[in-house]
Amino acid sequence: MPFHTxxxxxxxxxxxxxxxxxxxxxxxxxxxxxxxxxxxxxxxVLDAFTAxxxxxxxxxxxxxxxxxxxxxxxxxxxxxxILTVDIARLTAAKAKGVTQPLDDQTVNNNIPSEYRDPExxxxxxxxxxxxxxxxxxxxxxxxxxxxxxxDPKWKGRICMRSGQHDYNLGLFSAAIAHWGEAKTEEWMxxxxxxxxxxxxxxxxPQAKAIFAGECDIALGNTYYVGLMMTNEKEPQEKDWANAxxxxxxxxxxxxxxxxxxxxxxAKNAPNRENAVKLVEFLSSRDAQSIYAEQVFEYPVDxxxxxxxxxxxxxxxxxxxxxxAEISANRKAASEMVDRVGxxxxxxx
Amino acid sequence: MRRPRHPIARLATVAVSxxxxxxxxxxxxxxxxxxASDWPHLATTVLPGAVATTVFLLFLVSVGTASMGVTSAxxxxxxxxxxxxxxxxxxxxxxxxxxxxxxxAFAEFFHFTGPVQGLxxxxxxxxxxxxxxxxxxxxxxxxxxxxxxxxxxxxxxxxRVVFLLQGRNIADVARxxxxxxxxxxxxxxxxxxxxxxxxxxxxxxxxxxxxxxASEYLGVRTLTFSVFSTWLNRGSLEGAAQIAxxxxxxxxxxxxxxxxxxxxxxxxxxxxxxxxxxxxxxxxRGARALAATVAVALPVLFGFGIPIYVFGAYASRRLDxxxxxxxxxxxxxxxxxxxxxxxxxxxxxxxxLNAVRLIKTRPIGALVRLASIGYALPGTILALGxxxxxxxxxxxxxxxxxxFLGTSTGLLLTGTSAAVVLACTIRFVALxxxxxxxxxxxxxxxxxxxxxxxxxxxxxxxxxxxxxxLRPAIFTAAVLVFVDTVKELSxxxxxxxxxxxxxxxxxxxxxxxxxxxxxAPAAILIIMxxxxxxxxxxNALAADKEASx
Numbered sequence: 030m031p032f033h034t035x036x037x038x039x040x041x042x043x044x045x046x047x048x049x050x051x052x053x054x055x056x057x058x059x060x061x062x063x064x065x066x067x068x069x070x071x072x073x074v075l076d077a078f079t080a081x082x083x084x085x086x087x088x089x090x091x092x093x094x095x096x097x098x099x100x101x102x103x104x105x106x107x108x109x110x111i112l113t114v115d116i117a118r119l120t121a122a123k124a125k126g127v128t129q130p131l132d133d134q135t136v137n138n139n140i141p142s143e144y145r146d147p148e149x150x151x152x153x154x155x156x157x158x159x160x161x162x163x164x165x166x167x168x169x170x171x172x173x174x175x176x177x178x179x180d181p182k183w184k185g186r187i188c189m190r191s192g193q194h195d196y197n198l199g200l201f202s203a204a205i206a207h208w209g210e211a212k213t214e215e216w217m218x219x220x221x222x223x224x225x226x227x228x229x230x231x232x233x234p235q236a237k238a239i240f241a242g243e244c245d246i247a248l249g250n251t252y253y254v255g256l257m258m259t260n261e262k263e264p265q266e267k268d269w270a271n272a273x274x275x276x277x278x279x280x281x282x283x284x285x286x287x288x289x290x291x292x293x294x295a296k297n298a299p300n301r302e303n304a305v306k307l308v309e310f311l312s313s314r315d316a317q318s319i320y321a322e323q324v325f326e327y328p329v330d331x332x333x334x335x336x337x338x339x340x341x342x343x344x345x346x347x348x349x350x351x352x353a354e355i356s357a358n359r360k361a362a363s364e365m366v367d368r369v370g371x372x373x374x375x376x377x
Numbered sequence: 378m379r380r381p382r383h384p385i386a387r388l389a390t391v392a393v394s395x396x397x398x399x400x401x402x403x404x405x406x407x408x409x410x411x412x413a414s415d416w417p418h419l420a421t422t423v424l425p426g427a428v429a430t431t432v433f434l435l436f437l438v439s440v441g442t443a444s445m446g447v448t449s450a451x452x453x454x455x456x457x458x459x460x461x462x463x464x465x466x467x468x469x470x471x472x473x474x475x476x477x478x479x480x481x482a483f484a485e486f487f488h489f490t491g492p493v494q495g496l497x498x499x500x501x502x503x504x505x506x507x508x509x510x511x512x513x514x515x516x517x518x519x520x521x522x523x524x525x526x527x528x529x530x531x532x533x534x535x536x537r538v539v540f541l542l543q544g545r546n547i548a549d550v551a552r553x554x555x556x557x558x559x560x561x562x563x564x565x566x567x568x569x570x571x572x573x574x575x576x577x578x579x580x581x582x583x584x585x586x587x588x589x590x591a592s593e594y595l596g597v598r599t600l601t602f603s604v605f606s607t608w609l610n611r612g613s614l615e616g617a618a619q620i621a622x623x624x625x626x627x628x629x630x631x632x633x634x635x636x637x638x639x640x641x642x643x644x645x646x647x648x649x650x651x652x653x654x655x656x657x658x659x660x661x662r663g664a665r666a667l668a669a670t671v672a673v674a675l676p677v678l679f680g681f682g683i684p685i686y687v688f689g690a691y692a693s694r695r696l697d698x699x700x701x702x703x704x705x706x707x708x709x710x711x712x713x714x715x716x717x718x719x720x721x722x723x724x725x726x727x728x729x730l731n732a733v734r735l736i737k738t739r740p741i742g743a744l745v746r747l748a749s750i751g752y753a754l755p756g757t758i759l760a761l762g763x764x765x766x767x768x769x770x771x772x773x774x775x776x777x778x779x780x781f782l783g784t785s786t787g788l789l790l791t792g793t794s795a796a797v798v799l800a801c802t803i804r805f806v807a808l809x810x811x812x813x814x815x816x817x818x819x820x821x822x823x824x825x826x827x828x829x830x831x832x833x834x835x836x837x838x839x840x841x842x843x844x845x846x847l848r849p850a851i852f853t854a855a856v857l858v859f860v861d862t863v864k865e866l867s868x869x870x871x872x873x874x875x876x877x878x879x880x881x882x883x884x885x886x887x888x889x890x891x892x893x894x895x896x897a898p899a900a901i902l903i904i905m906x907x908x909x910x911x912x913x914x915x916n917a918l919a920a921d922k923e924a925s926x
Contacts (some may be wrong), residue, residue: 040550061875068886087875088875089418089874089875090882092870093757093870093871094760094761094871097761097764097869098764101769101791102768102772102788103772104772105775105785105787105792107875121612191596191645193602198610200922229515230515230594230596238489242489262694262695262894262895263691282447297633350471359610359611359612360612363611364422367423368418370426372596372598373598
């Protein structure tokens, strides 16, 4: 390679490097968000926040290692607020020491105490029910309890995503809290034997599988049904959604497992004042109804109604089990999934 | 005591390898810091299955890529048939498709609601999936098919060069002695190309080991999957790092295999550059020509056609997205990051190889080989190791600046996209080093020695003699690294600063909530961006320049 070419390439690279390296936002009127939640999902709420307060939001989406990154960044971490989807992630953030407590009257009034940390380290914002998608054609109107999933009458008829996924681990952790480990493990073996195929994909493909006739019932979160029903770009998803109905399974207390999405104040929070404003806003009625109407989740504020589509599923009676207990069983649940070989599918 | 020669090259090698090995060393430290409390569970329930699945997957993928890559290279080099020139470069196209996108596209394409089963049902009058049997793509063999279809070009590229360079001459000798074409292929061409096939397959296998996107989507529980469930679901980063060590061991075995293969290759390629004159290709006619065309078309149709078909259909319903400013800046970020990474990687690889050239000692050789193990670690895990190391560096600099200058420097590396470029460089050094090394090994060893015996300094010989000759190999290396950086997801997503989206991360922001169709425009752009340099590389290949790899 001629030498001047190399020199030109080097010059180009240096200028590219200068252009690429942009510093983090540390300025007035900004709040830095580390988020497990997809930017698309939180954008409407954050736009409303900016419109109301004039505070800009900077989002960093990360789905693995968010707490570890804050931990590594230490006292220089730019994170103000952490947004996550799973109770276990919220308690993990607290346990790793990357959060700080917040005692704020507005927030405490808006969010019922069962959906926030007693010490104020995290706050639930929305609820999502772990329900059953059942084929309209092939499943009758009988109620289905979580315990029934191990009933041999469902043999070869159940679909689900990986047992190691947050949403399923949340459900299994709740089952351990209700039934104890031994009974839950028996149940999980039964569930495995009833599977139609190896667990894979997300929640939506389970609905598709029912539509395709691969199985008759599947575990899924409530809001996916709303999202599929209103998908104008891919109308075939409406067919999948119409092939299923939502059944609210229950534990013996007659209640359905719910997980939460939530928010925490980061330990460093260089823009703490703005961060607190954001948490207050997220717990407000305005924000709660945006969640309800656009993302089809259940607001934690009991005064805000779920969307019409979600109400058409029936009434969600959320489990009263303390969320902290669900997180505490997570490791046991994850090991149980391995031990039972749930993800290996029905064959082995 | 004699002073060591080439102190600068020595120093550079140690410094470069130290940076490249930084994340791996951090991971080792993390693994050692943990206790063995995860192991009873891991050893009894997780690892046996995960290791078996991983090894089975590696086996299937190596059979798949080797057969697809070698067959197509053999046909392209040795025979003439319709569309041969087109396919000689089109066979590289699947390289532009990231495995996670391929997995999604294949799952869609072969699903009950996809076109294949739809046609089957229409043709045979089936109505439900219970009426017929269809192979399950979401399985270990299915994942092997998906991965093979997008990774085989590595083997195609490496074996093609060997066939071009020498296979012909030996093959012609064998044919004049009365051997049939089949016998020539099995007895002459294949053994001669074996080292190159192994080298290409090792790259493929390293890609397979670090893959998480495709195997997770297809429900295949590999070692990588257990790394993540240990780390994220059981909160044990130490346990996860310990499983990563098991993966490293696997990689070291692969590297040893490759090294053995390369040693034999050196013997075979001794005088490759002298064989410029090549006899014409065997011209195929009729059914045999058709069969050859079909044989080279299939891998392209699968590895490139299916993803383009699936994502193109989604993207065509979202044409407005192509002009969104977000996608524009993601494209720009991808191109900038990939360009910088390619440049930096080439510099690193050249300095490592230069050290090997000048200092023929075991420790230096071992260090250079070790520098490539980052390639096989899952990107997230590698990035995590790098994150801890870089953040500690950033915070030390910051606290020094605070105490001496009274000002904060903040996060110099982890707060900027520098960390992303560094992570990608560390990951892809193996790729660049491999490509340039095979170029270097094809040059007669005495070329450099001749230059130096004529009074040129080692540096001047490198600049005046070796670098110009290596230009095609360097170009190939740059293209491979560029393409892989555009596709890179997991390290980028963990290390990027606020508001920094590449095409891959923007795909993932959508894909991770199970709405891959929303990600289609970005996916198409990834494939197109990765395509541009691939086409450049293909032009070089179409001209049949023997030194191009």
